[in-house]
Structure formats: C-alpha cells, structure tokens
Amino acid sequence: MKKTFIAISIMLAVGLTACNNRLDLQPQQSIDAQTALVTAQDVESAIIGAYGDLGNGALYGTNLNLLPELLGAENYITWRGTFAGYRQVAQRSIQNTNTEAERTWLRAYAAINTVNNVLESLDKVANATLKKTLEGEAKFIRGILYFELVRLYALQWGATANNSQPGVPLVLRATITSEQAAQTAARNTVAQVYTQVINDLTQASTLLPNDNGARADKYSALAFLARVYLQQNDYAKxxxxxxxxIQSGMFRLNPSVTAAFRNRNTAESIFEIQQNDQNNAGTSNDGLTTFYASLPVNGVNIGRGDVQVNTPFVNQYDPADARRTELLYIGYKGxxxxxxxxxxxxxxxIPVIRLAEMLLIRAEANLRLGSTVGATPAADLNAVRQRAGLAPIASPTVEDVLRERQFELAFEGLRIHDLRRTRQSTGTYAWNDPKLVLPIxxxxxxxxxxxxQNPGY
Known part of the structure; x- marks a missing residue:
C-alpha cells in the first residue's frame, strides 16, 4: 500500500524545475531520524540544517517575503513575471494546486519536523549550556514558522470573536517513521496556534544567550514576539x-538606509538569513534579488525585474527621502x-527583522496606549525619519507611524500582514477576504x- 506523507515531510531537498512547473515533489534524499541524531554533533548539525531550511526559497529566501507583498499589491507593486504561481497570488486567482503555496507549506513543516527531532534528542547533548541553546534555537525556529504559516493559511487574528477559525495543524512531535508520517491531523484553531507560537518564542527568549553569533539569540525571539503581539493588536505586550x-543596547540604527542591505549582520540587524555567493536562495529561478532586481551592472543585467514598484507608491515618498533616492531606481526592464x-x-x-521595526512598534504601541515607555513616540518615529533625511514630526499620530512603516519596511514581507491587522482593504479585497488567504x-x-480546506478552494 502506498504511503502518502501529509503535513510533514521527511525529505531534505525539494527539486526545482521550470518557471511554470517549479515544484518537483519527489524526495531526493531521506533519513532515518532515529539513527541520524545519536550525538551532540548530530543534534547541532540538525539545527544548522533547519537554519538552512529558513533560507530556502520556499521560506525566507523568497516566499515569506514575496507572497505577503503580492497579496497586498494594489497601489504598491505589480507582478510582471512568468511564474504562474506568483501570478495567481498577485491576481487573487489562486488555485488549490498553487506551487508556491504548496512548497512553502511543505518546506515549513519539514523544518518544523527537524526541530521537533532536535527537541526529542536533547538527551544526546551532555553540555548543559549547549543543550539549553539548542533547545532555544529549536523553539525559536518552530515558533516563527508557525507564526508565518498561520498568517498565510488562515484568516487574520480577530476575524472571529474567539479566534476559533481554522489555523494550521500543530505538530509538536518528530515524525521518524513512515507510519507516523501517514497519521492524519486536523487544523488547530488560530487561537491555539498563536498560543503555541507565543509559548515557543517566550521559552526561546529565556533559553537563548544574549549573543549567539549569526544565529538566533534572546533578542531575535523577543523581536518576533513583538511582531506576534502587534499582529494580535496586543499593544501592551x-x-x-x-x-x-531596544533597551538591551545590543543594536543601533545604521547611519544609512542602505547599510542593512549592503552589509552582513549590521548593528541594526536583529535576525537575518546568512547567505553568500555559493550558498543562497537562487540566482535565476528563486531568491529575492532574482525577482526584485532589475539592475544593469557593467553591461550585465542582474535580476528578472518581475516585481515592479508602482509609480504612485514611489511618489508618496518625500522627494528628499533617502529611501526614495537610494533604494528605488529605474531598472533595465521597461x-x-x-x-x-x-x-x-x-x-x-537577508535581514528578516531590524531595529527600525522595533522603534516603530514601540512608537505605535505607546501612541495607542497613551504612554511613553522607553521613549516618546516622537523620539522613536523621528529616529527612523531623520536617518532617512526627513524633518521630525513634533506630535505624531498613529497614522504617521503606520505611514512610516510603509516607507521603511516596504518590500520586506510585511505588506498584507499590516493591512490585515489594521483592517485595511487592498483594492476591492477587505482585510478578512478569504481570497487573501492561501489554500491548504x-x-x-x-x-x-x-x-x-479554506473557503473558495
């Protein structure tokens, strides 16, 4: 009898093919997880492998950035590429066989399975400090992936009174045999998924060291917690x-708006995906530069220029804004x-979360709560504005902060999530329209x- 692997995948690699049929679902390599993690080195190698999964094009290497941007594309960006999966997302004509929705789901659950295996193998690690750190990293990775999954494949937090709308299946044990992989699981509610995300990230923040090199640390977990609570409109938390x-003193704004995107692990970066010229999300059919760039450099064109920034959005920037003059350009394509x-x-x-975002979260939360915890909203907002060469705003409003988020965090994967949490429409689609939710x-x-399945699919 043929076994079908559902929800979780034990495969380590997913084959990529042509533009309109990029997902090859045949596992290229599999492991017996029971025998794979037998030493502390095996456990740490598995964590490193999970970080590698985060950088894959199905996750932060492309899709966890690009899909949220395309879902909120109106008056913002236009998709001009040939990949059918992305075109469906941009046009809200998504099919339940959409390759991008499928590969993101599979890769996320594969990484979750890896860290679940790590959590169940921590007894192999004798060094108490290392064991604590590896547990924190595993829970960090699981927490952020369930957060991304529930935001993409379920209606927004607050869409029902008690958040009982279907979320995603919570799988909290390792799948190490084909029999386990063949077991079925229902979708947990959005409320249950958020509870798990918060538990994982909270525990990670207590387990991880203040500084963990290029890997996740205490402040990476806290920064994601700030994002999670903001998505719930829980402004106090x-x-x-x-x-x-912010108060940790571990981070500071870079002097220029381009520095975080031209240098590795800058002082502003709280968590980023580590890449290099030999190991990255892709240079032709995947990767953020592949789709976003349209750069003519020394006679060579870099990027496919598939994501065009709409002129009306560009014109919303102040002409003196460095983000307008230094981070937006006329490309070779068109x-x-x-x-x-x-x-x-x-x-x-790939910077995933930066200090500028934390300052804007603190400014927004203080404004909504009528407080000045840490600093005044004006101080936090103007730190970001003045770095971009703009005049300060003496008495900012929530609308000022939300506008600054659009300018500062554009093209970083937050577009649809901000529209949903603030209950704004994108074109004719309301914040809770099922067409803005990916299919299972x-x-x-x-x-x-x-x-x-989600409604409409």
Missing amino acids: ALTAANQV VNRYYTGKWADFGAN PKREVDANSLLV
Whole structure:
C-alpha cells in the first residue's frame, strides 16, 4: 500500500524545475531520524540544517517575503513575471494546486519536523549550556514558522470573536517513521496556534544567550514576539517586547538606509538569513534579488525585474527621502519602471527583522496606549525619519507611524500582514477576504480527511 506523507515531510531537498512547473515533489534524499541524531554533533548539525531550511526559497529566501507583498499589491507593486504561481497570488486567482503555496507549506513543516527531532534528542547533548541553546534555537525556529504559516493559511487574528477559525495543524512531535508520517491531523484553531507560537518564542527568549553569533539569540525571539503581539493588536505586550530589544543596547540604527542591505549582520540587524555567493536562495529561478532586481551592472543585467514598484507608491515618498533616492531606481526592464534596491545582490544576507521595526512598534504601541515607555513616540518615529533625511514630526499620530512603516519596511514581507491587522482593504479585497488567504495544498487535503480546506478552494 502506498504511503502518502501529509503535513510533514521527511525529505531534505525539494527539486526545482521550470518557471511554470517549479515544484518537483519527489524526495531526493531521506533519513532515518532515529539513527541520524545519536550525538551532540548530530543534534547541532540538525539545527544548522533547519537554519538552512529558513533560507530556502520556499521560506525566507523568497516566499515569506514575496507572497505577503503580492497579496497586498494594489497601489504598491505589480507582478510582471512568468511564474504562474506568483501570478495567481498577485491576481487573487489562486488555485488549490498553487506551487508556491504548496512548497512553502511543505518546506515549513519539514523544518518544523527537524526541530521537533532536535527537541526529542536533547538527551544526546551532555553540555548543559549547549543543550539549553539548542533547545532555544529549536523553539525559536518552530515558533516563527508557525507564526508565518498561520498568517498565510488562515484568516487574520480577530476575524472571529474567539479566534476559533481554522489555523494550521500543530505538530509538536518528530515524525521518524513512515507510519507516523501517514497519521492524519486536523487544523488547530488560530487561537491555539498563536498560543503555541507565543509559548515557543517566550521559552526561546529565556533559553537563548544574549549573543549567539549569526544565529538566533534572546533578542531575535523577543523581536518576533513583538511582531506576534502587534499582529494580535496586543499593544501592551508588543510594547514590552520591543522595548526589551531596544533597551538591551545590543543594536543601533545604521547611519544609512542602505547599510542593512549592503552589509552582513549590521548593528541594526536583529535576525537575518546568512547567505553568500555559493550558498543562497537562487540566482535565476528563486531568491529575492532574482525577482526584485532589475539592475544593469557593467553591461550585465542582474535580476528578472518581475516585481515592479508602482509609480504612485514611489511618489508618496518625500522627494528628499533617502529611501526614495537610494533604494528605488529605474531598472533595465521597461521604460520608467521603478524597482527596489533592497535586494540587489544574490549572495547578500537577508535581514528578516531590524531595529527600525522595533522603534516603530514601540512608537505605535505607546501612541495607542497613551504612554511613553522607553521613549516618546516622537523620539522613536523621528529616529527612523531623520536617518532617512526627513524633518521630525513634533506630535505624531498613529497614522504617521503606520505611514512610516510603509516607507521603511516596504518590500520586506510585511505588506498584507499590516493591512490585515489594521483592517485595511487592498483594492476591492477587505482585510478578512478569504481570497487573501492561501489554500491548504490540495495534495494535503486529498491525503487527510481531517484537513479542512479554506473557503473558495
């Protein structure tokens, strides 16, 4: 009898093919997880492998940035590429066989399975400090991935009174045999998924060291907690988490708006995906630079120029704004078409969360709560504005902060999530429109009778 692997995948690699059929679902390599993690070195290698998964094009290497941007594309960006999966997302004509929705789901659950295996193998690690750090890293990775999954594959927090709308399946044990992989699981509620995300990230923040090199540390977990609480409109907790990151003194704004995207692990970066010219998300059919860049460099064109920045959005920037003059440009593809300069080097690291975002979260939360924890909203907002060469705003409003988020964090994967949490529409689509939610992959629903599909698919 043929076994169908549902929800979780034990595969280590996913084959990529042509533009309109890029997902090859045949596992290229698999492992017996029971025998793979037998030493402390094996456990740490598994964690390193999970970080590698985070940088894959299905996750932060491309899709956890690009899909949220395309879902909120109106008056912002235009997709001009040939990849059918992305075109469906941009046009809200997504099919339940959409390759991008499918590969993101599979890769996320593969990485979650890896860290679940780590958590169940920590007894192999004798060094108490290392054991604590590896547990923190595993819970950090699991927490951020469930956060990304529930935001993409479920209705926004607050869409129902008690957040009982279907979220995603919570799988909290390792799948190490084909029999386990063939077991079915229902979708947990959005409330249950958020509870798990917060538990994982909170525990990670207590387990991880203040500084863990290029890997996740205490402040990476706290920064993601600030994002999670903000997505829930829990401003008091978002404020506390963001303030802890800022007050740590571990981070500072870079002097220029381009520095975080031209240099590795800058003082502003709280967590970023480590890449180089030999090991990156892709240079032709995947990767942020592949899709966002349209750069003519020394007679060679870099990037496909698939994501065009719409002129009306460009014109919203103050003409003196350095983010306008230094991070937006006319590309080689088309006449007078703008592109973002944030993703312009195939081998560059990918900043996932930065201090500028923490300052804007603290400013917004303080404004909504009528407080001045850590600093005044004006001080935090103007730190970001003045870095961009703009005049300060003496008495900012929440709308000022939200506008600054659009300018500062554009093209970093937050677009649809900000629109949803602030209950704004994108074009004719309301914040809670099911068309702004990705489908559960058809192959998963077909294999699992407990897995309920999202409306419209």
